[in-house]
Amino acid sequence: MLLSVLYIIGITAEAMTGALSAGRRKMDWFGVMLVASATAIGGGTVRDILLGHYPLSWVKNPEFLVITCVAGVLTTRLAKWVIKLKGIFIRLDALGLIVFSIIGTKVAMSMGHHALICMVSALVTGVFGGLLRDLICRQTPLVLHEELYASVALIASGLYLAQLEFGIDEVTATISTLIVGYLLRMAAVRFKWRLPSFHLETESSLH
Numbered sequence: 144m145l146l147s148v149l150y151i152i153g154i155t156a157e158a159m160t161g162a163l164s165a166g167r168r169k170m171d172w173f174g175v176m177l178v179a180s181a182t183a184i185g186g187g188t189v190r191d192i193l194l195g196h197y198p199l200s201w202v203k204n205p206e207f208l209v210i211t212c213v214a215g216v217l218t219t220r221l222a223k224w225v226i227k228l229k230g231i232f233i234r235l236d237a238l239g240l241i242v243f244s245i246i247g248t249k250v251a252m253s254m255g256h257h258a259l260i261c262m263v264s265a266l267v268t269g270v271f272g273g274l275l276r277d278l279i280c281r282q283t284p285l286v287l288h289e290e291l292y293a294s295v296a297l298i299a300s301g302l303y304l305a306q307l308e309f310g311i312d313e314v315t316a317t318i319s320t321l322i323v324g325y326l327l328r329m330a331a332v333r334f335k336w337r338l339p340s341f342h343l344e345t346e347s348s349l350h
Contacts, residue, residue, distance in 0.1 A: 146317065154207060179214060180208060242321070247269060250264060290332050291337065298327065
């Protein structure tokens with residue numbers, strides 16, 4: 144129940160941030176709903192396709208698609224307020240990332256996959272929505288350049304799996320993973336923690 148409630152809050156927040164990206168590209172309402180939905184439920188869709196997990200989550204639960212589309216359209220009317228509440232959405236995004244990561248882990252676990260695949264499933268679920276948003280909006284994927292994001296999804300998944308391996312009950316493992324993962328993501332934002340980046344000099348700059 145806890146994950147379900149947080150999941151709905153997470154996809155709503157992600158849909159609204161996706162709608163803002165669509166607005167910056169001056170898309171029509173269809174474009175807004177497309178980008179909003181891709182941002183919110185795209186990661187889970189890619190995960191399900193890769194793992195052969197059918198029906199897709201939003202096909203099984205069409206209300207998720209309705210929520211993302213409605214949130215996207217509402218954002219066109221509330222954009223100024225959404226922008227003003229940027230700090231809240233950063234926090235909701237951090238929470239959503241951990242929720243998506245746990246759900247991705249659980250889906251792979253339910254299919255009997257190896258722990259490594261469960262972590263990849265968490266990564267795909269948590270990150271690919273943002274990647275799809277940025278690709279559709281023709282902008283550099285933020286998750287590959289900003290503060291620790293994809294890494295947090297992997298760490299959260301690993302922490303969740305480790306707790307279950309040591310016999311900790313699922314509810315406790317879920318709550319502790321949510322807390323630790325959220326704090327880690329917010330710390331990364333606060334202190335601008337990043338992985339080492341790779342800068343390749345072009346041939347012209349070598350001469």
